[in-house]
Amino acid sequence: MAISDISENALKVLEKRYQGKDEKGNVVESVEGMFRRVSDTIAKADTKFDNSVDTKKLSDEFFELMTSLRFMPNSPTLMNAGRQLGQLSACFVLPVEDSMEGIFDSVKNAALIHKSGGGTGFSFSRLRQSGASVRSTGGVASGPVSFMRVFNSATEAVKQGGTRRGANMGVLRIDHPDILDFINCKADNADITNFNISVGITEKFMEAVEKQSDYDLIDPKTKTAVGHLSAVKVFDMIVDHAWRNGEPGIIFLDRLNRDNVVPTQGDIESTNPCGEQPLLPYESCNLGSINLVKMLRKTLTGYEFDFRLLGATVEEAVHFLDNVIEVNNYPLDIIGDTTRATRKIGLGVMGWADALLLLGIPYNSDEAVDLAGKVMGYINNTGHAASARLAEKRGAFPLFSVSTYKDGPAMRNATVTTIAPTGTISMIAGCSSGVEPVFAYxxxxxxxxxxxxxxxxxxxxxxxxxxxxxxxxxxxxxxxxxxxxxxxxxxxxxxxxxVSAQDIKPVDHIKMQSAFQRYTDNAVSKTVNFPKEATRNDVREAYLLAYEEDCKGVTIYRDGSREEQVLNIGKVN
Ligand code: UDP
Known part of the structure; x- marks a missing residue:
């Protein structure tokens, strides 16, 4: 079977990171062999539900799904399926408990996940604030930011299976007493480099910004107010730091929890490293993306979406991703148990900008925003229908009866859709990444x-x-x-x-993010690009627009801002 359209660059990436090598580092697996290793492994999961299944035929189907470049699973699946490691997920969230044991257990668990190619997100909001007392020693606590540095150093030391370095997300609630330290912790570009950081914003805080009032800082242990800050000043401090070098981003915690399908299992406190996948503590999620360029068909005058092909691809992809959960080798038993209880999958898209180019529609147009809703709405609906059909054959996810879906049709997966950055898999597929505009032509x-x-x-x-x-x-x-x-x-x-990313106004970036978010169960990975000369007020307005447009978070980047010296970082009193 031939592999269609695979570019020379894609072949280089595959050889370097994905194809099997012997002890001396010689490549011992062909590209075809690599995709076959993956399709064979994922197809085998069907035998758990149906012993008459033709796994050879199913493997051929999955092989064609990937080698036609219609769909790619996330990198860990391509790298590890059918191999000793067998860890197939890109996204994890780990709890960080307020005790020495808890903190260092989490450091260790993160190291195990990084070694297997996954990224980890953490909320540090449960840690007591700096200066709080430590009863067992009579000393004082050093606070969340100092422990983030421990996680950062551990990450630095662990190369991910020789393939990629670990990536982390660090979240702190806006009402944590150490919030100002957190907002400032990446002001120096050389600091805490293995983390993306996001402030966990609450609705209550946004209301205080609107009313220009103070809001309370809450002691994580006693849950009582231990101080207060001006909401506007803190919001402006976040904006100022993001304007300086893109950090911190923000996530809207109440929105993540509004869409928490199993609230009985506790709150969602964090996302994975790139922000697209909110998860419960110890949950993991495997992602996969449909290449929208391959979902177009030629017409007499140009191109159009082939919705039948898209529907068939979604069906196969949901089947594939549900199988990944079955054959995945989880780094910890508790992660396996938590993941199998909700069976979250994250099907998304890539090649959106390239598809628009072929369709002749500018990215920054109402037509593109409308089409985004139509395409993602279709994927979300057909994805949910595919998950419901799987539930008929395989059973609903175990927590279905206590989930927010309980009064509707049984679902196999608590979430179906997520829009990932597709940093590497879009290179393999030879298309633009995720739903981002083309960065440079x-x-x-x-x-x-x-x-x-x-x-x-x-x-x-x-x-x-x-x-x-x-x-x-x-x-x-x-x-x-x-x-x-x-x-x-x-x-x-x-x-x-x-048009390229820099030609597109921030408001158009956000409208596109919002259009995809409307039809995505989880979240959307998106960077809102600003020109170098953008002002703090421009950034502030973009943040407020993202809030109004019901986005789940925002990440911004101002051109050239990571190369600048950071001077005179302001402090809020
Ligand atoms: N990720 C990671 N390390 C990396 C890149 C990605 O841990 O160097 C994880 C992280 O959770 C991220 C997710 O993989 O949010 C998806 O990233 P992307 O879509 O770029 O991965 P790909 O499958 O294209 O390699």
Whole structure:
């Protein structure tokens, strides 16, 4: 069976990180062999429910699903399925209890997860504030931020199975007494580099921002107010720090819990590292993404979505991801038990920006936002229907009867949809990542022997060829600018469609995030890009818009801001 359209870059990524190697580091597995290892392993899960199943046929189906580049599971599934490690999930959340044992258990568990290629999220909100007393020693507590540094160092020391470094999310509630330290903890770009951080915002806090009033700081042990701060000042401090270097992001905790399908199991306190997957403590989730470029069909005048193919792909993908839960080798028993109790999966999309280019629709247009809702709405509906059909054959997820779904049709999975960043799998599939706009249409890549190669977005290549404009000079010009905005050789109506992340206004980024979020059970990984000259007020307005638009969180990045020296970080009194 041939593997369609796989690019040279994709082959390099696969060889480096995914194909099997012997002890000396020689590649001993072909690309085809790698996909076959995955499809065989995932297909086998069906025998648990149906002993007459033709696993060879199902494996062929899963093999074709991946090698046609219609769908890719998250990296750990590609790397570890059918291998000794066998850990297949990208996303984990671990609790951090307010005790030495609890904290260091969590450090150890995170190390085990990182070793297996997964990323971890933590809420540090249960830890007592710095300066609080420690009864057993008579000393004082050092607070959440000092312990985050311990997690950060441990992460630094553990390379993920020789493939990727661990990634972490650190969350602190806005009403934790150490919140100002937390907001400031990544002000220096060289600090706590293995964490993304997000402030856990509550509705109560947002109301206080609106009313310009103070809000209470709550002692995590006694649950009583131990101080108060001006909500506006703290909000502006978050905005100021995000403007400086993109950190912290924010997540809306009450919204994550509004959509918590099993509230009997406790609160959702954190997400995975890139923010798209809220989880309960000790829960894990495996993700997979449909390549929307492959969901288009040619018409006489251009392209259109092939909803039948999309529906069939969703059905296969849900089946695949539910099987992953069965054959997954969990790093801890408690993670296996917690994960199997809700059976969350996260089916999402990639190649959205490339699909829009082919359709001739600018990313920053109402038409694109409407289409986003239509496509994701369709995926969410068909995904839920597929999960309900699986429940008929395999049974509902064990906590279904206490879930918020209990009065509707039985579901196999407590959540079905998530939009992941698809950082690596989109490279394998050769499409734009997640639901992000194209970051740069062309860039110059330095090859190891010192030669330079211009890499150009494949949809732009096809367009330039069609227009008879494909030549070196123009490609270099695009590569230097990163954008086609000022290439007057290219017709205006083409430039209008080929917009890049920097050409798109923050409000359009947020409208797109919100359109996808409306039809996504979990959350959407999205970065709102700002030009270098954006003001703090621009960032503030974007945060407020994301709140109004019912997003579950926001991550921003202002062009060039990570290279800047951080000066005069303000303090709130
Ligand atoms: N992730 C990680 N380390 C990394 C990249 C990703 O632990 O270096 C985890 C993290 O939980 C992230 C999730 O994988 O939120 C999904 O990331 P992405 O979609 O970029 O992963 P891919 O499957 O493309 O490798």
């Amino acid at each position: 062309a860039y110059i890549r330095n090859i190891m022997d010192g030669t330079e190669m211009v890499e150009v977005n494949p949809v732009l290549v096809a367009k330039l060829k069609e227009l008879g404009l494909y030549e070196d000079g123009l490609l270099k010009k695009i590569a230097n600018a990163g954008s086609v905005e000022n290439c007057l050789e290219i017709p205006e109506e083409v430039r209008r469609v080929f």
